[in-house]
Amino acid sequence: xxxxxxxxxxxxxxxxxxxxxxxxxxxxxxxxxxxxxxxxxxxxxxxxxxxxxxxxxxxxxxxxxxxxxxxxxxxxxxxxxxxxxxxxxxxxxxxxxxxxxxxxxxxxxxxxxxxxxxxxxxxxxxxxxxxxxxxxxxxxxxxxxxxxxxxxxxxxxxxxxxxxxxxxxxxxxxxxxxxxxxxxxxxxxxxxxxxxxxxxxxxxxxxxxx
Amino acid sequence: xxxxxxxxxxxxxxxxxxxxxxxxxxxxxxxxxxxxxxxxxxxxxxxxxxxxxxxxxxxxxxxxxxxxxxxxxxxxxxxxxxxxxxxxxxxxxxxxxxxxx
Numbered sequence: 001x002x003x004x005x006x007x008x009x010x011x012x013x014x015x016x017x018x019x020x021x022x023x024x025x026x027x028x029x030x031x032x033x034x035x036x037x038x039x040x041x042x043x044x045x046x047x048x049x050x051x052x053x054x055x056x057x058x059x060x061x062x063x064x065x066x067x068x069x070x071x072x073x074x075x076x077x078x079x080x081x082x083x084x085x086x087x088x089x090x091x092x093x094x095x096x097x098x099x100x101x102x103x104x105x106x107x108x109x110x111x112x113x114x115x116x117x118x119x120x121x122x123x124x125x126x127x128x129x130x131x132x133x134x135x136x137x138x139x140x141x142x143x144x145x146x147x148x149x150x151x152x153x154x155x156x157x158x159x160x161x162x163x164x165x166x167x168x169x170x171x172x173x174x175x176x177x178x179x180x181x182x183x184x185x186x187x188x189x190x191x192x193x194x195x196x197x198x199x200x201x202x203x204x205x206x207x208x209x210x
Numbered sequence: 211x212x213x214x215x216x217x218x219x220x221x222x223x224x225x226x227x228x229x230x231x232x233x234x235x236x237x238x239x240x241x242x243x244x245x246x247x248x249x250x251x252x253x254x255x256x257x258x259x260x261x262x263x264x265x266x267x268x269x270x271x272x273x274x275x276x277x278x279x280x281x282x283x284x285x286x287x288x289x290x291x292x293x294x295x296x297x298x299x300x301x302x303x304x305x306x307x308x309x310x311x
Contacts, residue, residue, distance in 0.1 A: 143282035
């Protein structure tokens with residue numbers, strides 16, 4: 001079932017159907033994890049992959065909404081036979097390795113041990129593998145900051161922005177785009193000062209109005 | 211007698227190969243992105259299979275970390291995709307072959 005869903009995913013041209021097939025792959029992998037006595041990983045697989053990541057992907061597909069499939073250009077047509085040849089090589093390597101390496105004890109041990117339960121995973125994560133855990137948290141922080149700075153618009157104010165006449169109090173993150181989320185007030189004495197802080201040409205606006 | 215370890219490894223290899231083929235032949239950025247996710251999942255399957263056959267919890271810890279990395283990659287990658295789409299109005303990777311926006 002996982003293989004069928006994966007093949008459907010690659011063969012679909014519409015990315016939305018492809019995403020739904022990928023969800024099928026994730027769900028079937030989660031059930032395989034349950035049979036492998038790893039219930040925590042199965043739950044995380046369903047929640048994180050089939051839940052969070054695929055919702056994000058489908059959201060982006062809907063947001064960008066590119067329906068028309070452009071015709072293939074001739075320049076990259078050699079990639080299809082090349083990829084099939086590479087797939088053949090990969091599968092042949094795997095078959096060779098599986099055929100030649102059969103020395104290990106090869107049966108699933110009984111489910112008496114507590115490997116795979118949440119308790120043992122948490123214990124390992126916070127004792128032996130504390131450093132990778134912390135590095136992962138730093139990585140997540142970097143991803144948050146990077147995603148914010150990528151998705152933020154380059155300039156907050158458009159070129160047609162006007163300044164409200166008079167002295168006013170502005171938020172710091174409007175005046176300085178680098179200080180996102182900083183809501184400290186910046187007080188201005190006059191319209192000219194506010195226009196200067198915002199980078200908007202106040203006099204030209206007034207001249208145009210006249 | 212339960213299923214053997216090599217069956218899981220073969221399934222994982224097939225999934226990884228499908229993902230690799232998809233990355234090569236797909237043109238849509240989002241489709242390539244999902245193929246990369248499929249390859250990560252294939253590797254996760256080998257980790258879990260070895261972990262439960264050798265009764266060692268280390269493999270499952272690494273699966274956890276790989277999932278975290280995949281989530282971070284999803285956030286940043288989709289941000290990059292949106293930025294590219296804003297600048298170029300296309301999702302075809304061949305149109306984004308130069309780094310300059």
